[in-house]
Amino acid sequence: MKLPDLICPAGSLPALKAAVDNGADAVYLGFKNDTNARNFAGLNFDQKAMTEGVRYAHAKGCEILLAINTFAQAGRVADWHKSVDAAVDQGVDAIILADVGLLDYASQRHPQQRLHLSVQGSATSYEAVNFCQREFGIKRAVLPRVLTLAQVEQVIKNTTVEIEVFGFGSLCVMNEGRCWLSSYACGESPNTVGACSPAKYVKWDKKPGVMETRLNGILIDRFGDEEPAGYPTLCKGRFEVEGDTYYALEEPTSLNVLPILPEIIKIGVRAIKVEGRQRSPAYVTQVTRTLRAALDSLKNGAASYQVKPAWQAELSKVSEGSQATLGAYNRPWR
Amino acid sequence: MNTSFIIPKFRLPSFIASVGEKLPQWPHAMVLVTALNTALKLKFLPENELTALNGKSFRVHIRDTGGEAFFTYRNGLFRPLFSRSESPDLSFSAYLSAYLQLMARQEDPDTLFFSRELEVTGDTELGLLVKNLLDSIEWPNLPRLKLGKSI
Numbered sequence: 001m002k003l004p005d006l007i008c009p010a011g012s013l014p015a016l017k018a019a020v021d022n023g024a025d026a027v028y029l030g031f032k033n034d035t036n037a038r039n040f041a042g043l044n045f046d047q048k049a050m051t052e053g054v055r056y057a058h059a060k061g062c063e064i065l066l067a068i069n070t071f072a073q074a075g076r077v078a079d080w081h082k083s084v085d086a087a088v089d090q091g092v093d094a095i096i097l098a099d100v101g102l103l104d105y106a107s108q109r110h111p112q113q114r115l116h117l118s119v120q121g122s123a124t125s126y127e128a129v130n131f132c133q134r135e136f137g138i139k140r141a142v143l144p145r146v147l148t149l150a151q152v153e154q155v156i157k158n159t160t161v162e163i164e165v166f167g168f169g170s171l172c173v174m175n176e177g178r179c180w181l182s183s184y185a186c187g188e189s190p191n192t193v194g195a196c197s198p199a200k201y202v203k204w205d206k207k208p209g210v211m212e213t214r215l216n217g218i219l220i221d222r223f224g225d226e227e228p229a230g231y232p233t234l235c236k237g238r239f240e241v242e243g244d245t246y247y248a249l250e251e252p253t254s255l256n257v258l259p260i261l262p263e264i265i266k267i268g269v270r271a272i273k274v275e276g277r278q279r280s281p282a283y284v285t286q287v288t289r290t291l292r293a294a295l296d297s298l299k300n301g302a303a304s305y306q307v308k309p310a311w312q313a314e315l316s317k318v319s320e321g322s323q324a325t326l327g328a329y330n331r332p333w334r
Numbered sequence: 335m336n337t338s339f340i341i342p343k344f345r346l347p348s349f350i351a352s353v354g355e356k357l358p359q360w361p362h363a364m365v366l367v368t369a370l371n372t373a374l375k376l377k378f379l380p381e382n383e384l385t386a387l388n389g390k391s392f393r394v395h396i397r398d399t400g401g402e403a404f405f406t407y408r409n410g411l412f413r414p415l416f417s418r419s420e421s422p423d424l425s426f427s428a429y430l431s432a433y434l435q436l437m438a439r440q441e442d443p444d445t446l447f448f449s450r451e452l453e454v455t456g457d458t459e460l461g462l463l464v465k466n467l468l469d470s471i472e473w474p475n476l477p478r479l480k481l482g483k484s485i
């Protein structure tokens with residue numbers, strides 16, 4: 001069985017090396033600025049770290065995909081162009097872009113550079129994917145985590161663009177690339193400053209027996225001492241709706257496709273992506289080697305495929321809210 | 335992957351904390367600060383990025399020993415704070431096993447945060463910066479701690 005590529009995240013050089021050493025086929029990363037959607041203090045790669053990262057990965061036969069997946073801000077488009085040029089100079093294997101203007105720039109300026117359409121580009125139909133192929137020559141598209149497996153298959157059947165889907169990680173499901181919840185609370189969102197719910201707006205208030213999470217002063221959740229916590233985003237807050245207080249938008253949980261891995265491969269998915277550039281080398285190690293083991297066990301066909309309890313234990317441990325879901329993939333409704 | 339040394343999740347008995355809290359706290363700060371300054375001297379810590387920590391006060395609290403260390407970073411050196419600051423800029427609280435797992439890169443801080451084993455209060459952005467700084471350090475010859483058993 002032809003296996004899809006395993007694409008792993010890295011927010012630092014040690015994380016990149018962990019991904020490469022534990023069996024990633026490609027590592028994706030970003031520059032230390034707001035051209036990528038994980039623009040957190042201290043995270044990501046400056047030019048020097050990037051050079052070393054590319055060298056390390058290539059020496060071990062692993063690809064580097066560079067995410068420039070935010071939208072160029074008015075008056076500062078040159079910064080995004082500069083990042084695209086720098087990525088090409090670094091010799092990355094592909095640039096992951098979301099902004100149509102940047103796709104246009106990159107394809108005109110660097111016609112030889114391989115381009116991928118980011119999940120932030122929010123292409124959910126084969127028409128959208130084929131449009132980006134025709135106009136910008138994209139070679140691969142990352143599909144948003146809102147599609148069912150049948151819908152993913154429908155896209156694959158109607159395009160020659162390689163399709164990449166998410167296989168593991170925290171969920172960000174609200175119409176990816178178009179979510180404004182963070183802007184509603186803080187005036188800043190992934191598409192504008194490169195971070196959802198930036199840390200400077202987050203406050204964890206510890207009181208005896210409870211911890212309160214506030215985002216720009218707005219109370220978004222309250223946890224008992226032993227209760228698992230999630231990321232401080234509005235989508236994962238508990239709100240009072242018609243008298244009931246619950247996770248009205250989404251539970252803090254992680255996507256985990258191990259149970260449906262054979263189906264994902266069967267429909268022709270070209271690459272499986274792991275979320276988490278904001279996480280540590282320990283996470284990258286744990287998730288990469290688990291998914292590598294699962295994929296490798298499918299080399300000789302799906303007949304004997306079984307999700308090992310050890311894999312699930314390892315993945316659920318690092319999951320947000322310490323639980324896992326198949327997300328939209330197996331949703332009966334659309 | 336062979337099974338080698340793994341730091342287990344453990345809790346020290348609660349009487350230790352009740353004794354620990356009554357002991358003077360500055361030795362903890364001394365030990366921590368000396369270790370950090372050594373790392374600085376050996377150039378493990380990215381000096382230019384550390385400027386963001388200048389003048390900030392930190393508290394590291396160990397839940398099951400009751401120990402806590404207060405320190406600051408000023409003019410290129412970590413320094414212990416001998417009087418406990420009521421509201422440090424950034425405060426970490428966790429069990430000893432969680433700190434050990436973090437240092438060995440055996441567990442990810444977000445994982446420990448989700449499972450409520452690590453608590454971060456104060457300036458969250460500063461906390462994120464510290465976390466990412468620690469993650470980006472390339473420790474030479476890390477003791478060969480393996481992450482979990484073979485899978």
Ligand code: SF4
Nearest residue numbers: 172174179181196235
């Ligand atoms: S609020 Fe939630 S869904 Fe929206 S961008 Fe942030 S993480 Fe994603």
